[in-house]
Every structure is written in C-alpha cells, then in structure tokens.
Amino acid sequence: MARPPIILIPSCSNDIRGHASHTVQRKYTDAVFYGSDMTPLLIPAMGSALDIEVLLGVASGIFLSGSPSNVGAALYGEEVTQPHLPQDHLRDDVTIPLVKAAIARGVPILGVCRGFQEINVALGGSLHQAVHDLDDYDTHLLQGDVTPDERYGFSHPARLVEGGVLHQMLGKTDIQVNSVHGQGIKFLAPSLVAEAFAPDGLIEAFRMKDHPNFGIAVQWHPEWKMSENPDSIAMFKAFGQACLDYSNTQ
Numbered sequence: 316m317a318r319p320p321i322i323l324i325p326s327c328s329n330d331i332r333g334h335a336s337h338t339v340q341r342k343y344t345d346a347v348f349y350g351s352d353m354t355p356l357l358i359p360a361m362g363s364a365l366d367i368e369v370l371l372g373v374a375s376g377i378f379l380s381g382s383p384s385n386v387g388a389a390l391y392g393e394e395v396t397q398p399h400l401p402q403d404h405l406r407d408d409v410t411i412p413l414v415k416a417a418i419a420r421g422v423p424i425l426g427v428c429r430g431f432q433e434i435n436v437a438l439g440g441s442l443h444q445a446v447h448d449l450d451d452y453d454t455h456l457l458q459g460d461v462t463p464d465e466r467y468g469f470s471h472p473a474r475l476v477e478g479g480v481l482h483q484m485l486g487k488t489d490i491q492v493n494s495v496h497g498q499g500i501k502f503l504a505p506s507l508v509a510e511a512f513a514p515d516g517l518i519e520a521f522r523m524k525d526h527p528n529f530g531i532a533v534q535w536h537p538e539w540k541m542s543e544n545p546d547s548i549a550m551f552k553a554f555g556q557a558c559l560d561y562s563n564t565q
C-alpha cells in the first residue's frame with residue numbers, strides 16, 4: 316500500500332515572546348503544498364529526543380528549509396567566527412541524522428539555503444562562515460533595511476552544469492536566482508556533485524550522488540513567489556513527482 320503523500324519539514328527552534336517555539340515560514344509549507352502537491356507535516360525542533368526512524372516511516376519526502384540561523388560550526392570541526400548570529404542546535408540535531416537516514420532509505424530530499432548547507436555538513440562537507448568577508452567571493456546577502464521583495468528579488472545569474480539533473484529538469488543552463496545567505500560551501504562533501512555555480516565560483520546547487528531517488532539542494536530560494544517563476548515551479552513539481560513515485564514503492 317502506498318504511503319500518504321506527506322513531506323516532512325523540520326522546524327526551527329525560536330523564542331516567541333519568551334516561549335520556546337517551533338517555527339517554519341509559510342512560504343515553505345505553501346511551496347510544498349501548492350508546488351509539489353503534497354501535504355507538509357512539520358517536525359518539532361526537539362533535537363536528538365526525536366526518533367528519526369519513526370518519522371521516516373510516514374514520510375514520502377523531506378524538505379529542508381532556509382533559516383536565519385547558522386549550522387553549528389562544531390559539526391564541521393570549526394569554532395564559530397560569527398557569534399553574534401543565531402544558531403539552532405535543536406534543529407541541527409534533527410536534520411543532520413535525518414539527512415543520512417533519509418538517503419539510506421531513498422526518501423526524496425529537497426534542500427534550500429540553510430537546508431542546502433546542512434546537507435553538505437551532514438555528509439562531511441564544511442562551510443565558509445562569512446562569504447562576504449572573503450576576497451575571492453562576492454557578497455551574497457543584501458545588507459541593511461530592505462523590503463522582502465528587494466531581499467528575495469533576483470540577485471545574480473547561476474550557471475547550471477551541462478547534463479546535470481537541474482539542467483535536464485529546467486531545460487537550460489542559465490537562470491537568475493535570489494541570494495539570502497552569509498554562509499556558503501567551502502568543501503563539498505565527497506558524495507555530493509555540484510549542479511550550479513554563481514559567477515564568483517560559489518557552489519549554488521548540488522545533487523546527492525548516493526541518493527537512489529531525488530536528492531537535490533540549492534543555495535537560493537525557489538519557494539519565494541514560486542508560482543511566478545517557471546524554474547521554481549518545475550523544481551517543486553519534479554520533487555512532488557519523485558515523492559509520489561517513492562510513496563508508491565512503499
């Protein structure tokens with residue numbers, strides 16, 4: 316019997332007016348619901364207290380969202396160099412084991428921004444903690460007080476790797492992407508294959524080569540106004556189809 320069409324979305328841990336809370340921005344649940352035609356189910360940010368295998372037992376897919384918080388630097392063997400920025404160990408302690416277990420089971424995964432970064436870390440890669448402080452790279456984050464439309468508007472081109480999964484999915488090698496991140500990939504994990512690059516050479520997308528089904532992540536935000544961007548529509552649709560195919564094999 317097929318699994319229910321459920322895509323798990325790990326929450327962030329946030330303080331809301333003094334109350335510890337689990338949060339996921341609506342743009343992510345909406346993109347999964349309307350773009351992938353699947354039911355989003357939020358996983359609480361309860362760290363290692365959660366049983367990952369129980370969660371995977373009901374999942375047809377995993378969506379890893381962006382977040383203002385940074386992935387814990389200790390997870391890739393570094394000290395935190397940006398201590399003024401938020402971290403979220405409760406989310407890390409869910410997502411890092413979840414990524415490895417989902418790949419082992421073949422559960423489709425789509426990652427965005429922080430989600431992209433945490434997949435790389437989960438699989439043994441590392442991050443630049445402040446891309447904008449490095450001479451070799453452009454700034455990938457609009458500083459200052461800007462509107463959401465300005466912050467999530469197109470920022471730079473991305474070149475998709477010829478013959479890659481994203482190239483085949485979108486039918487072209489050159490797209491425009493938004494950019495809302497201070498961190499970026501330093502060392503790509505051995506089991507990941509770059510799928511797109513920014514003009515400065517920063518990796519903008521990868522696929523998980525050990526994933527038997529769908530394992531894609533991007534540094535940009537395809538969920539932002541998804542229905543207005545044909546590339547984003549294609550990505551969420553392909554993810555939804557992969558989740559459906561997976562659920563029908565279970």
Ligand SMILES: N[C@@H](CCC(=O)NCCCC(=O)O)C(=O)O
Pocket residue numbers: 340380381382383384385386427428429430495496497498499536
């Ligand atoms: N903190 C990391 C991850 C960046 C990220 O996910 N940005 C999105 C912010 C809010 C959202 O739209 O979910 C970094 O700075 O690289």
